[in-house]
Amino acid sequence: MRNGSAGKHTARRSRGQGRRTVHFELSQPEAREVHLAxxxxxWRPGTVPMxxxxxxxxVKDLNLAPGTYEYRFIVDxxxxxxxTADHTVxxxxxxxxxxxxxxxx
Numbered sequence: 001m002r003n004g005s006a007g008k009h010t011a012r013r014s015r016g017q018g019r020r021t022v023h024f025e026l027s028q029p030e031a032r033e034v035h036l037a038x039x040x041x042x043w044r045p046g047t048v049p050m051x052x053x054x055x056x057x058x059v060k061d062l063n064l065a066p067g068t069y070e071y072r073f074i075v076d077x078x079x080x081x082x083x084t085a086d087h088t089v090x091x092x093x094x095x096x097x098x099x100x101x102x103x104x105x
């Protein structure tokens with residue numbers, strides 16, 4: 001998301017308690033399946049599948065409340081940080097999690 005957060009995301013206001021629609025996108029045209037996991041879904045792999053776009057990118061829109069979230073992509077079973085994320089943090093496994101900030105307004 002641009003305007004104060006990380007990665008190749010866009011956010012727009014959505015209905016319901018200040019939530020925003022956040023657009024995630026990953027370029028992995030060779031992948032067979034891609035999922036999204038993070039603090040917004042308690043790191044449950046397989047619960048947020050992404051959709052393949054016509055250009056070979058993988059996309060997903062989520063409605064998120066304002067706040068800061070950590071997340072990773074799961075590409076064909078392999079966890080990876082968002083390569084376009086502006087900010088990352090070290091996780092307990094010695095790897096990097098991507099950071100996403102959803103602004104109040």
